[in-house]
Amino acid sequence: MSDPLKLASEFPSADYASWRKLAEEALKGAPFEKKLVTQTLDGFAVQPIYTNDDQDDATRLIHEVLNASVEPRETVTGWDIRQLHAHPDPKLTNAAILEDLENGATSITLKLDAAARQGREISSGEVGVDGVAIHCLADLQLTLDDVYTNLATIGLDAGAAGVPAAALLAAHIANAEGADEAAPAFNIDPIGTLAATGALPCNAEDAINHAASVACELIDLFPLATAISVNGAPYYNAGATDGQELACLLASGVTYLRALTDAGMAVDQAAGAMVFNVAIGTDFFAGIAKLRALRMMLSRVLSASGAQDATISINAVSAEMSLSKVDPWVNMLRTTVTSFAAGLGGADSVTCLPYDHLIGLPDGFARRIARNTQLILQEESNVHRVIDPAGGSWFIENLTKELAQTAWSKFQSLEAAGGIIKVLASGSLKSEIETVWQTREKRLATRRDPLTGVSEFPNIAEAKVKCDLPDLETIRAEAKARQTKYDGTVGKDLASMMEAARSGATIGHIFTDLYGTSAAARVAALTPHRLSESFEALRKRADTHKAKSGSFPQVFLANLGKVAQHTARATFARNFFEAGGIEAITNNGFEDADAAASAFANSGAKIAVICGSDPQYGEIAGNVARALKSAGATYVYLAGHPGEARADYEAAGIDEFIYVGADVLAICGTALDHLLGKRGEK
Template sequence: MSLFDEFEGTTHQQWYDKIIKDLKGAPGDVGVIDKLIWKSTEGIDVQPFYTSENLKQNKSKDFNLNNNKAVWENRFVVNINTIEEANKKALYALSRGADAIQFVGNINSQNELNLLLKHIEVSIVGIHFYNSNPNKTHEFFSNYLLNNNIKLNNLNYSISFDYIGELLVCGHWKTNEQADLEELAILTKSTLPIKTISVNGLSFNNAGATNVQELAYSFSQAVEYINYLTEKGLKIEEVAKKITFHFGIGSNYFFEIAKIRAAKILWKLILNEYGVIDIPININSTTTFTNFACFDQHNNILRTTTEAMSAIIGGANSISILPFDSAYGTSTEFSERIAINIQHILKEETFLGKVNDISKGAYYIESITDELVEKSLALFKEIEQKGGFLANIKNGLIQDAIQQVAQNEQQLFVDGKKTLLGVNKHQNKNNQEINKIETKGLINNIQIKVLQQVRFSEKIEDTAVSAKI
């Protein structure tokens, strides 16, 4: 006999009636409830309350989301301007408690890689390289491991370049389509136990895409890679194990938790179509750039904290937090330290790292997860029916769809219907930081329509800058 058997349960309808009564509505007055329903940018009607009856079609119960205890990489991103500076910054981040480094930028020689990794204990630190010459980096890294008698353990390592993703944000292939994808095939056939395929959903996020678009487009892009590489003779299991998905994490707290959970379900559904089971998805989450502000920049710390919480609770494998002054194009040692420390607080002081699947059974999150899966899968299938991801970025359909959503979202901020604290609400009129706003550079050699990054506070900041001149 259960401890709660003697207590009568409460049905969905009983909650419904109670809310109507408390809000002074007439019995059965559904209009009272309807006023509390809001529609998300994904087109999901968010209810004022959820019960177990909302989970009758619950999809996550059929899948192991591998969320048993939140253990994640505190990954710090280092842009390579000079080798010496990058090495110094990486060592600083590690000394402050980061447990993984992502180097972004080309490495031109064996000596440069040796200097880049100087004094870094590669055997106990996650190392990730992202650059446009990954095969050379792979060669240098292999030599480094061999020469230093280092064996890779179960930590997360990657050497990658998102060839299709960079086409989308740069407007052109690195070399050409055939040569670029052949490079990827060679890299993926490498013997090192590392991730070699990067699917950068963060680009969609930073361009203003909805969660549904980010998920659908990311998995459609992944399928392009899978199909190409399996045609080149690789086994689907080999390819699936080498993919890392990079997702942006925004400020819609519960939806972002649900997005990571939905990604895990979608990955399993897609792999099942290839006859593959039990290859978990690898997710790196990075806080979004779209809601970063130059005004009252310390508010960005609050934004990134809740965003990181969403990624942790959703079950991301690694998390990168943007320093709060990233909107200026550069960051300070102080802002970088704060970015690292946020994850320490979340892991060690909130005990998020000690709790099993903290969101499981939350009716709201589970329900939103299901809706994101359903809508993302529908959009994914639509893309595939129209020829796949590459075809849809070559004709500009994906870029246009994201741009339309971003423009609508931008207008909501300009009109004050959506709030960015310190920007369009409670703005500091004496803000001295506005002069630091930098203009965007031009993109050359365009072969397809470019996916433009957006920052929703920028128009309001530009207006303030003009007023000060």
């Protein structure tokens, strides 16, 4: 008797060959490789389906390697929920930190202001710009008042002033209760700073060696700390592929590993002193695979270096490249994807950026959503309960392998070229990343890579998100009042810097004593990009015009016939033009050319787009175009690919065609130039 509980027992077993045959029949002659196989920017193919036959010895080993490189305790406690703080006022930042820690965040990152990050004094006009005004120990103590540094990790983002800022934080924590239990993330990173800003206060080799020397002292003082950050975000946010970011992370990590061991650390201790900061985009499966591939590659490096423990720390952060300024509410969905991928990929800590991160300073609601995104993933979805939850997925295992192999090859190329510093100095890496960005731009312009709320389903009438504007004048005055005069000379060792900080030395004073006042290392900095930036530029032009005139630039939809006949292309045309900030004036359709022309003349619009079905176009599109031009239309579009009828349509007065695969950015940019003038509202 057959087993009644065996599901689908009456059906024949499935196999790849049978599936492939059915898929090709459904394609009706269209090429399988073109329609169903995805080519990644890294140059390898992603198949539409994977089976156990796609497993090999390499993929079967991935899960085993990852199990050995992850702390089992994380399945109990979950990853570290890290919140970024950059409000210029230390008092308000302190209140926000306490609120975050009381409501689910487990650690924080303090981003110092532009003046402190560049080692400038409190008199600089950049005090309070793009970060917290922390310049002396008193500022830091105010910011971290009532924060138990032995319970919550305090991370720093201090740019070129990473060493002086680390001395301030070390001085603060060393005097606090439970200092030996503290696990601060000092995040000293001269390589990442050079890539992002193009400058260092001393030559790169000296900066790396000094960072390694100070790192040794920091780890001696705080054994649970991480001292060095290996940051991949500048590369990814400049447009790099996942493989390129991984290669840069690996090349930077190897450079720091050499410096730390040269400074006296054992390999295992040096690996533990570093944290790898990885930018996660909205390609969910690629995000998971990227973190898994990084662990696998670093395990190989550490094993080859003689390390007994291959455990490393990874902080994953939402990639700024993936966020948008327009329709920022969609950023909540984007950061949910990035945080989910980070959790499944095995990140030790995750920074989920607030949805309004690009617009201004986040309020309590934005920070709460960022916290709760991760809390729900942990407490309700239990994402952290399994080590390497993606292990065993035929697709993700193969994606991890392909990504690791691609990244390893790129890493070898970087090493053969002399290492990460040399390729930054030569500009070759910047050039490679810019080439990838140009490819991304083409895919975005044609909506091959769609952006929800930006290039697809835009809402030009959305309510704008407003963020608080800080009172920089008051913040600067209060910062000056906290300063005390320090006339001493600061030594290069950590103890001397900590003592100077306790005596009132500012970050700027320590920085100047260490490095002088002029940048000694300069390269062409990587240019940060966002996927939505070109669409945002068009939307900004349209918004500026609306602010001046009271209305958006407009296009009239000359819809033909009944709703069922024109609705598909009318909807397409509306999305197409509103992605560029041009409002679409729609209607229920017109039976003839004269009716369409009359309605156009009454609309006040200057341009029109004809929307209907192919049979309608063959019958009356030419007449409608001529009637629209007679009614004053200065530019006429047709929604749909013209095919062999292009010449006839153009002869009738149709100027341009919009269709799937057309360049939205170019066409909308030209339309705005036509409506506003080439220099209008730019």
